[in-house]
Amino acid sequence: MEIALSSPLQMPASPTSSEPARRARRKSVIPGFGLTMGLTLAWLSLIVLIPLSTVFVRSAGMGISDFVAAGFAPRALAAYRISFGTAFAAAVINGVFGLLTAWVLVRYDFPGKRIINALVDLPFALPTAVAGIALTAIYAGNGWIGQFFEPLGIQLAYSPLGITLALIFIGLPFVVRSVEPVLEDLSIEVEEAALSLGARPWQVFARVILPAILPSLLTGFALAFARGVGEYGSVIFIAGNMPFKSEIAPLLIVTHLEQYDYAAAAAIATVMLIASFAILLAINLVQAWSRKRLSA
Amino acid sequence: MNDILALFRTVRARHFLIAAALAFIALFLVLPLVAVFTEALSKGFAAYGSALIEPDALAAVKLTLLVAAISVPVNIVFGICAAWAVAKFDFPGKSLLVTFIDLPFSVSPVVAGLIYVLLFGAQGWLGPWLQDRDIQIIFAVPGIVLATVFVTFPFVARELIPLMNEQGRDDEEAALSLGASGFQTFLRVTLPNIRWGLLYGVLLCNARAMGEFGAVSVVSGHLRGLTNTMPLHVEILYNEYNFVAAFAVASLLALLALVTLILKSIVEWRFDYHRRSVAH
Numbered sequence: 001m002e003i004a005l006s007s008p009l010q011m012p013a014s015p016t017s018s019e020p021a022r023r024a025r026r027k028s029v030i031p032g033f034g035l036t037m038g039l040t041l042a043w044l045s046l047i048v049l050i051p052l053s054t055v056f057v058r059s060a061g062m063g064i065s066d067f068v069a070a071g072f073a074p075r076a077l078a079a080y081r082i083s084f085g086t087a088f089a090a091a092v093i094n095g096v097f098g099l100l101t102a103w104v105l106v107r108y109d110f111p112g113k114r115i116i117n118a119l120v121d122l123p124f125a126l127p128t129a130v131a132g133i134a135l136t137a138i139y140a141g142n143g144w145i146g147q148f149f150e151p152l153g154i155q156l157a158y159s160p161l162g163i164t165l166a167l168i169f170i171g172l173p174f175v176v177r178s179v180e181p182v183l184e185d186l187s188i189e190v191e192e193a194a195l196s197l198g199a200r201p202w203q204v205f206a207r208v209i210l211p212a213i214l215p216s217l218l219t220g221f222a223l224a225f226a227r228g229v230g231e232y233g234s235v236i237f238i239a240g241n242m243p244f245k246s247e248i249a250p251l252l253i254v255t256h257l258e259q260y261d262y263a264a265a266a267a268i269a270t271v272m273l274i275a276s277f278a279i280l281l282a283i284n285l286v287q288a289w290s291r292k293r294l295s296a
Numbered sequence: 297m298n299d300i301l302a303l304f305r306t307v308r309a310r311h312f313l314i315a316a317a318l319a320f321i322a323l324f325l326v327l328p329l330v331a332v333f334t335e336a337l338s339k340g341f342a343a344y345g346s347a348l349i350e351p352d353a354l355a356a357v358k359l360t361l362l363v364a365a366i367s368v369p370v371n372i373v374f375g376i377c378a379a380w381a382v383a384k385f386d387f388p389g390k391s392l393l394v395t396f397i398d399l400p401f402s403v404s405p406v407v408a409g410l411i412y413v414l415l416f417g418a419q420g421w422l423g424p425w426l427q428d429r430d431i432q433i434i435f436a437v438p439g440i441v442l443a444t445v446f447v448t449f450p451f452v453a454r455e456l457i458p459l460m461n462e463q464g465r466d467d468e469e470a471a472l473s474l475g476a477s478g479f480q481t482f483l484r485v486t487l488p489n490i491r492w493g494l495l496y497g498v499l500l501c502n503a504r505a506m507g508e509f510g511a512v513s514v515v516s517g518h519l520r521g522l523t524n525t526m527p528l529h530v531e532i533l534y535n536e537y538n539f540v541a542a543f544a545v546a547s548l549l550a551l552l553a554l555v556t557l558i559l560k561s562i563v564e565w566r567f568d569y570h571r572r573s574v575a576h
Contacts, residue, residue, distance in 0.1 A: 030468050031478035036381040040393075043374050047446055048399055054414035054421065055407065097320045104317040108310055116318070118561045122325050124500070125553035125560075127507025128405075129527040130546040133534050134328035137335055137543075144331065145323075169324050201309075230404025233509030233527070237534065250406035254514060257410065262419055269407045276402045280395075 055273060058266035071267035075243055076252060080271070083249040086160050087228030090167035091175075095221045097168075098175025099213075105176070106183040120176050123169055128233025135166050136238045158240030163248065166234040171224030178220030182213050215290030219283055226279040230272065332550045335543035347541035348548070355521040356529035356545070359437070363512075363525060364505040367444045371501050372494070375452025379490075380482075383460035384468065394457065400449040408446045409514025412439055435517030440525065443511040448501045455497030456490055463489055492567035496560065503556040507549055 059067055070076070104110075105117055123131065139146045139156040146156050156162055186209065194204045232250040240246040247255075249272055256265040337344055347353060378397055382390060400408065414420050416433040426433060433439045467489065471481040487494075509527040516523045518532065526545055533542035 029472050030384045030465060030481075031472075032380060032482075033385045036377040037385075037387075040374070040378040040381050043377075044393075044396055047442070047449060048396065051411040051415050051446070052399070052403070054411050058414055097317070100313065101317045101321065104314050108314055110314050114561070116321060118557045119321060119325050121557060121560065122329065122553060125503045125507075125556040126329075127509060127527045127546075127549045127553070129509040129530050130332060130507070130549045130553075131328060133530065133542060133546060134331045134335075137331045137539075138327055144327070169328065172324065226402055230402075230407070232404065232406050232513075237531075250404050250510065253404075253406050253410060257413060257514060260419070262414060262417070265410055266414060269404075269410050272404055272407060276404070280402050 052273075055266050055269045058263065059270040062263050062267065066263065067267050067270075070261075070264040071271045073264075075247070076249070076268055076271075078244040079247050079249040079252045079268075082160055082163065082246065083229050084275075086163040086248075087167055087171075087225050087231075089164045090171055090228050091221050091225040093164075093168050094171045094175045094224050095217060098172055098220060098224075099179055099217060101172070102176045102179040102183055106180060120173050123171075123173050128170070128231070129237070131169055132166065132234040132237035135169060135234065136162075139165055139238065157238050158246065160246055162238040162240065163235050163246065166238050167224075167228040167231060170231050170234055171228050174223040174227060175217070175220035178216045178223065179213055182216040186212055215286055215293070218286050222279055222283045222286070226276055226283075229279075230276060329550060329554075332543055332546050335539060336547040338543075339540045343540050344544050344547075347538075347544035350541070352521045352524070353529060353541070353545055356524045356526045357548070359440070359524065360506050360526040362437070363441055363444050364502055366441050367448055367505045368498060368502050370445055371448055371452050372498060374449070375456055375497060376494075378453040379456035379460050380486075382457050383463075384465055397453050397457075398450050400446055405447060405508065405510025406514055408511035409443050412442050412446075412515050416442075434515050435519070436523060439515035440512050440523060443515045444505050444508055447508050447511050448504050451501035451504065452494065452497035455493045455500075459490055459493040460486075492563055496563050496567060499556055499560050499563065503553065506552060 136157055138144050139162055141150040149156050191204050191208055194208050230250060235248055236251055241251055249268060253265045253268050413434055415422060416426060417423050467485050468481050471485045507527055512525055513528055516528055518528060526549055530542050530546045
């Protein structure tokens with residue numbers, strides 16, 4: 001599913017028609033603007049904007065010192081470090097293997113390719129709780145894979161390593177589906193020209209392919225990272241959830257809520273919302289930059 | 297030149313890259329799926345079946361179906377309205393509106409649940425007012441529906457907006473100038489044009505609605521047999537070390553995911569075909 005992928009943030013290019021033609025279009029004969037726009041704005045406000053504002057209003061009502069005490073308490077800071085650190089590590093690994101997967105799917109033919117292509121979207125379709133318990137069963141000390149690491153003293157599940165594994169699962173399709181369309185549009189002739197001029201394959205990759213796909217790779221990376229930072233369902237089963245060691249920020253929000261400490265929950269949520277808006281902005285900037293580069 | 301090209305696309309390099317990608321996918325995507333069904337059937341079919349027909353499991357299935365049956369149609373209506381307004385008209389602030397519609401995708405599911413607790417919970421803005429009137433939203437079905445509508449909010453709209461943008465306004469304008477009413481134009485011209493995109497969005501929306509965990513878990517209160525959806529029921533069983541039952545219920549959700557992927561592949565195939573035939 002191309003959710004949150006290709007163009008959530010980039011508006012389709014505006015029609016390149018001349019100014020008089022545009023003005024003519026504005027006087028559209030199509031009816032229903034008032035009705036559909038009204039419903040859209042009302043529903044958007046009721047379901048998304050007003051509820052989201054509660055977090056900020058609640059935080060604003062706390063006063064700066066209380067907000068900092070709750071939102072940047074040592075346990076909260078440790079949780080941010082774990083959430084952002086594991087999400088970053090998982091997004092880097094997905095950047096490498098997502099690119100590899102996209103490359104193989106676009107450039108090569110092999111039996112079962114269609115099935116693999118459909119399977120890439122599994123993390124979008126599989127409920128996160130199901131992914132969580134399945135990954136835990138695999139990577140726990142007595143699990144299919146965990147048992148080989150246990151004797152080496154490496155604990156895969158119930159550690160930040162386990163969180164990273166879950167986030168690799170969750171983030172993979174974001175990178176593959178971002179890079180794939182750009183790879184498809186890349187003309188092989190340019191690579192062939194570079195090769196025929198004596199470039200080595202790795203030079204072709206570094207100088208021809210990578211620059212062309214870099215914006216989409218960065219977008220996929222940022223989307224996977226953003227999703228990983230907020231992820232809850234797949235992580236809590238495999239994380240171990242030890243404060244300061246393997247407790248993610250969303251879980252800390254839930255813990256505060258269960259103790260009826262709404263203020264602390266709202267403070268941490270505010271920090272996380274601001275972080276995800278910053279990532280959203282970064283994605284927008286990357287896409288604007290890539291569009292400018294393309295049109296140049 | 298051919299031998300240089302051959303060097304780049306040597307059979308060995310190709311095989312190595314394919315093998316590496318397939319190994320990664322087998323490890324991270326196939327293995328978890330296999331694990332769900334293996335664990336669910338580890339005590340045999342009888343244990344599997346009895347875990348599924350147990351009353352609390354059935355109640356969870358019913359609640360999940362109910363939540364999806366409300367939130368998916370709501371999102372269809374909203375998605376079509378939003379796409380119509382954005383794609384068929386020009387107005388200032390359009391890209392801001394689209395960014396707002398996408399906002400729920402960048403919010404942590406836990407925060408999505410939290411905002412409704414802050415709004416409707418006992419200590420929330422409307423909490424006292426609701427309590428006086430004996431209306432319960434949080435820790436009850438309405439809260440679960442609201443949280444689900446929030447996390448699935450962009451799915452249909454974001455499929456339809458680019459599609460309807462691409463298709464332009466000419467078809468509708470032609471129909472209207474020939475005397476069709478606005479509603480007839482929508483039903484006979486627009487809807488057939490967007491049907492595959494709509495179906496695609498609905499599939500994804502439904503999968504997320506039935507599978508949502510974080511947001512629903514915050515507002516549900518986890519009352520067994522009352523406010524437990526299937527994903528929440530999986531968690532309870534798992535935390536009680538009732539692994540066979542947990543994986544049995546999880547296997548139903550995994551089947552839902554597989555069916556979604558198959559239907560999605562079919563729609564993609566038809567959808568591409570359809571779009572090409574429109575273009576030419």
